[in-house]
Amino acid sequence: MSLEKRLKEFAGFVGLTSYDIKAYVALVENGPLTARDLAVRAGIPTSKVYSVLHRLFRLGFVEIDDKKRPELFYAVSPMDVYSKIMQRFSDYINSIRPLIDSLQLMYESAYRGKVAAQSEVLYVVRGLDSTKEFIIKSMGYGNVDIATPYVELLDHRILSVIENISRSNEVRLLITQDLIDHVKDLPPRIHIRMRDKLFGGGSIGTDGVVLVIKHGTDYISLYSRQDYIIDIAKTYFNYLWNSSSAPPR
Template sequence: MVNEHALTVSLEEFGLSNYEARAYVTLVAKGTISASELAYYSELPRTKVYPILLKLEKKKLAIISKSKPRMCTSIAPVDAFDDIIQEQINKVNAMNTLVTNLKKMSEDSKKSRGAVEKRYFDLSANAVLSQLRTMVEGSKSRIYIMVDQWGLGLLAECKDQMLTVLRRDLEVKIIIPPSLLGSESIKAIPDGAKIRISDIIQNCFIFDETELMLIDSNNGKGAIFSSTEILGVNQMKVFSHVWKNSMKIDSLYDMTKSEAQEVYRIIRLVNEDALGHILNASLVSKNHDIDMLEFLEKNGINLRSKSLEELITIIDSSLQMVCSGRANLEPGTKNITIESRMNSGHSLPWAAIITGYLQKQGHRPRLVYQNQAHKGEKVHIKINS
């Protein structure tokens, strides 16, 4: 059944008053009726009916008989609204032409100023994950990612798509903030993806260097850009710079979150607060008896309670992260070798931690430092009782 109220409202949009619209709908529904019947069926005031009919007649929507009682009939809708519809079509066409001309004027103005309008696509929070899965699975060559906790959580939900692209030997690089070391979301990332840590404050996904997705962790919304534009080019440069200066975390994969966070805290303390002092004492005064354990303990890190094997594991993981080095406890001989692929004494603070630990255990370690020119450096620690 046709909703007469809805028809009335629609007629008002054509310029009819509410009374006129109600009267016309009633005439269409009832056919030829008297003015009093029209007032009854359309629930109009009797005193208003005749003036309303005259207005409808003037608008060529109704016919009023000359005889009494006055009878009224609606003009067929097709005939009644043909002119009105054509008028509306003409208005829409004129408006489209106006908008087209204004748009052309705007584009010409921007071109004259060296500016070109580009488009991007907004994504609602509910649509981000689905779109991310689609873009991950559709990648052809490489995916570069910088994410915070929110972004890593979304990426973890794309595990199946990640597996698909990794099986196709795509290059996948991910940079996360240090606070996420050891988190469950990292463990959800499939093997084959390269993960590093750095201070990250955004969620940025770069696909094949041609598409860019940004996600706002505050509201979950996202946006997609063509990364061939200046924004994408800049993001690629930012990613490359951050990746170059970030830390590898392969050595921490099998650790618990507390263990991984402890290693990172030690690295930060050594790099930010102790390195300069250690280098000065070791290279200038040749004094290797610096109490690094006490320095770490003052900053909340207790290594004395750990076994030598546990300590070597921590040092080994740290060296892999900061200088692509290794720490190795030679079985049987109890000799320890520390290697760094970087020169300038990067291995010495870590050697000082081990020698300090051994001294606390009652040993008299002997340390030999070797600088291998451009090949890095080695420190040999011989454990003497």
């Protein structure tokens, strides 16, 4: 591919116009130029050359010596331009990662059983309703561990899901003592233990882990399907479970 075609391809990729590229290449080839000289050498209309140069300045492609009259325009080193472009793309890619993770969670939920989990970071969830949805999502279809000091996480819907899962899987429910009346009607096959206090709550199931804390009246939760995070959560849950007591039945 010729240099001209490669430059046009590059211009389209980074959002530059043909005039932008012509101006920058002319400065690279000829050294510092006034706007008038640049317009002649690059074949840019004089009515457009200043807007082109100032756009290139904002993008970091050229520098301006405004102490001289007329102003002189200098090309920034192509390697420096390359580094700036790479940094901008890197910053942009990093900035959209939370969006991609959110879409990935939606995708995995819609294609349950057809794809493996690919999200690599914790997904932050705010609000009680969203927290409940992710707790139910995390349970999946296998064994479930749940811990909560919050009565709001023991509503009819969540308790119904727990009861249904317990028909064919082991369910362990860890609560604070003040919540015992809210789970007394659960079937005996659900293992229940209680503690005086719990710092926060959460659930661990076949579809991930949710960690929940309540800040004032707001709920903030973290959801993940990463194996190492699930393993940490299981280890901590087992520690709490083994040091808790069973309620009277």
